[in-house]
Every structure is written in C-alpha cells, then in structure tokens.
Amino acid sequence: MKTAILIAMMVLADSAGDVFLTRGMKQVGEISILNPKAFLTVGARVISNKSFLSGVFFMTVTFVSFLIVISWADLSLVFPAKSLVYVLSTLGAKFFLEETVTIQRWTGIVLVCLGVTLTSLP
Amino acid sequence: MGEAKGSSDATVTTRDACSRRASLKKTILVLIVTIFAQATGNVFLSMKMKEVGSDGWLIFLARAVETPTFWFGTALLIVSFIFFAAALSWADLSFVVPAVSAEVVVNVVFANYFLDEVVSLTRWTGVLFISIGVILVLRSERQRAHRESKEILTRVDR
Numbered sequence: 001m002k003t004a005i006l007i008a009m010m011v012l013a014d015s016a017g018d019v020f021l022t023r024g025m026k027q028v029g030e031i032s033i034l035n036p037k038a039f040l041t042v043g044a045r046v047i048s049n050k051s052f053l054s055g056v057f058f059m060t061v062t063f064v065s066f067l068i069v070i071s072w073a074d075l076s077l078v079f080p081a082k083s084l085v086y087v088l089s090t091l092g093a094k095f096f097l098e099e100t101v102t103i104q105r106w107t108g109i110v111l112v113c114l115g116v117t118l119t120s121l122p
Numbered sequence: 123m124g125e126a127k128g129s130s131d132a133t134v135t136t137r138d139a140c141s142r143r144a145s146l147k148k149t150i151l152v153l154i155v156t157i158f159a160q161a162t163g164n165v166f167l168s169m170k171m172k173e174v175g176s177d178g179w180l181i182f183l184a185r186a187v188e189t190p191t192f193w194f195g196t197a198l199l200i201v202s203f204i205f206f207a208a209a210l211s212w213a214d215l216s217f218v219v220p221a222v223s224a225e226v227v228v229n230v231v232f233a234n235y236f237l238d239e240v241v242s243l244t245r246w247t248g249v250l251f252i253s254i255g256v257i258l259v260l261r262s263e264r265q266r267a268h269r270e271s272k273e274i275l276t277r278v279d280r
Contacts, residue, residue, distance in 0.1 A: 018215055025211035033152060033208045046207070086220055093216040101216050104265075108258030109216070111251050112223045118248025119226055 003073045007081045010065040015088035017058035019096050024052030026097075079120030086113040146267045149213045150260075153221050156205040161228040163198030165236050166191050220259045227252050 025031070028045050032038050046052055070078055090109050093099040101109075170191045186192040209218050227249050233239040 018219060021207060022210045022215040022218075025207055028211060030212040031208045033205065052207075086223065089219045090216045093214065093219075097215055099214045099216045100266075102262050102266075105216060105220075105259055105262035108255040108260075108262065109220045111255030111258065112220045113255075115248040115251030115253075115255055116223060116226055118251060119230060119245045121244050121248075122242060 003069060003077075006065050006069040007073075007078065010062050010069060010078075011081060011084050011088060013058045013061040013065065014082070014085045015092050017055045017062060018085075018089040019055075019092040020051050020058060021055030022093070022097055024049040024055055027051060076121060080117040083113045083116035083120065086116065145212060146263060149209055149217070149263075150221075152205050152209045153218065153224075156202050156209065156222055157225040157228055159198045159202035159205065160225045161232050163195045163202060164229055165232050166195030166198065168233075168237060170195065214263075217259060217263045221256060221263075223252055224256050227256075 024046070028042060028049055031042050031046075066078070066082075086109050090101060090106070094101050170186055170189060206218070206222065230241055230245055230249050234241045
C-alpha cells in the first residue's frame with residue numbers, strides 16, 4: 001500500500017512538473033537558444049516565473065519519492081510504473097494546456113509507453 | 123519575446139507559413155541535443171558510479187564529487203534540462219515528452235556499446251516499440267506544421 005501511494009505520488013508529481021514547466025516556459029515566451037546574451041537575460045525571467053518554479057518543485061518531489069520508493073521496492077516494478085508518465089503528461093497537455101492531440105499522436109505515445117515499460121524489464 | 127502567437131489576419135504573411143515548418147526543424151535539433159546530452163551524461167555518471175563502488179551513498183558521493191567525470195556527467199544533464207525547457211517555450215508538451223523518450227533508445231544503445239552491458243531481447247523489443255512510437259509522434263507534428271502553414275497561406279491568398 002505504501003509502495004502504491006509513493007509510486008502514484010511519483011508519477012503524478014512527474015506529470016504535474018511537466019505541465020507547470022511548460023506553462024512557465026510558454027509564459028516567458030520563445031527562447032532564442034543560439035543567442036547567448038538574450039539567453040542570459042531570459043534566464044532571469046525563467047527562474048523568477050512561478051509556474052516554472054512550481055514545475056521544479058514537482059520534479060524535486062518526483063525525484064525524492066523515487067529515491068524513497070526504490071530503497072525498498074523492486075526497480076522492475078518502479079520503472080514500468082514510471083512509463084505511465086507519458087500518458088498522464090499528455091492528458092495534462094490536453095486538458096490543462098489545451099493542446100490538440102491527434103489519434104496518430106496518441107498511438108505513438110501509447111507505443112512509447114509500452115516500449116519504455118519493456119526496456120525497464122530485465 | 124519571440125514571434126507573436128496567433129497574430130491577427132491582417133498581419134499574416136508567407137513568412138509565418140514558412141516559420142511553422144522552420145520551427146519544427148529547430149525543435150527537432152534542440153531535442154536531439156537534449157537526448158544526446160542526457161544519454162552521454164548518463165554514461166559518464168554510470169561509469170563513475172561503477173568505479174567508486176557502492177559502500178553507501180555518502181561515501182560514494184564524497185568520492186565522486188572529486189572527479190571530473192562526475193562533474194562532466196552532471197553538467198551534461200544540466201545542459202539537457204536547459205534545452206528541454208527551451209523547447210517547451212515554443213513546442214507542445216504532447217510532442218516534446220514522447221519525442222524525448224528516444225533517449226531511452228540512445229541509453230540502451232550506449233549502455234550496450236560503451237558500458238558493455240548485455241541487452242536482453244525484451245529490451246530490444248522495447249526499443250523497437252519506442253522507435254515506432256517516436257516516428258508516429260514526429261509524423262503527427264509534421265502534418266500539423268504542414269496543415270497550419272497551408273491554412274496561413276490560404277488566408278494570405280484571400
């Protein structure tokens with residue numbers, strides 16, 4: 001039970017992190033990664049953005065719950081569970097960020113999810 | 123602040139149409155950096171971890187931080203995160219997240235090649251699934267960029 005709760009927390013926090021990070025980055029605006037000067041000024045805006053910071057917070061929660069859960073649970077249980085993040089983050093993108101997800105994209109995402117599960121098995 | 127999204131009909135030009143397709147190329151390029159920085163970073167960190175052994179976390183960490191391999195691996199993971207976040211500033215999350223899963227494929231190949239890990243048939247099957255999945259996601263994004271640039275062009279014609 002403890003394992004299930006921690007894994008659920010890890011997966012949910014991971015997806016929430018993705019969604020918040022995306023929202024923060026969209027609020028900051030398109031980053032010109034090839035222009036170092038513009039990149040540095042935008043960096044200050046990024047790390048003071050609340051959504052971005054919430055994203056980083058959720059990522060930290062993910063990492064910590066991952067470390068805690070692998071201290072007793074089997075990796076071959078934890079890693080396959082992690083692949084659910086692909087589906088959950090897409091649901092988050094659809095409902096919270098209002099992205100259009102076509103059937104082709106969904107098919108691709110489900111295949112990725114299955115594939116990641118398979119690669120995490122021995 | 124980058125290009126204005128959803129610019130009004132009066133200001134759309136053929137340049138907007140081209141930029142839709144150019145931005146997909148840029149996204150893919152940035153994601154390739156994300157993927158390879160992440161995979162290379164993992165190889166360096168994994169090499170280091172195996173070298174120092176596992177007498178407990180703190181001792182491991184204390185020994186690891188003294189080596190350039192550790193810092194190089196960590197720096198690469200930071201670069202990977204910066205590029206990932208940058209891509210999210212213009213691209214869809216539902217595209218970036220599955221596209222970046224290609225890093226699992228690169229990780230498996232690198233582990234097999236540089237770290238001499240034996241990769242089971244189950245894992246190679248997983249690699250195949252991910253590859254097909256990523257191709258489908260890429261295709262969906264290309265079709266979208268194509269459709270959007272077409273829509274813009276018909277508006278310009280009018």
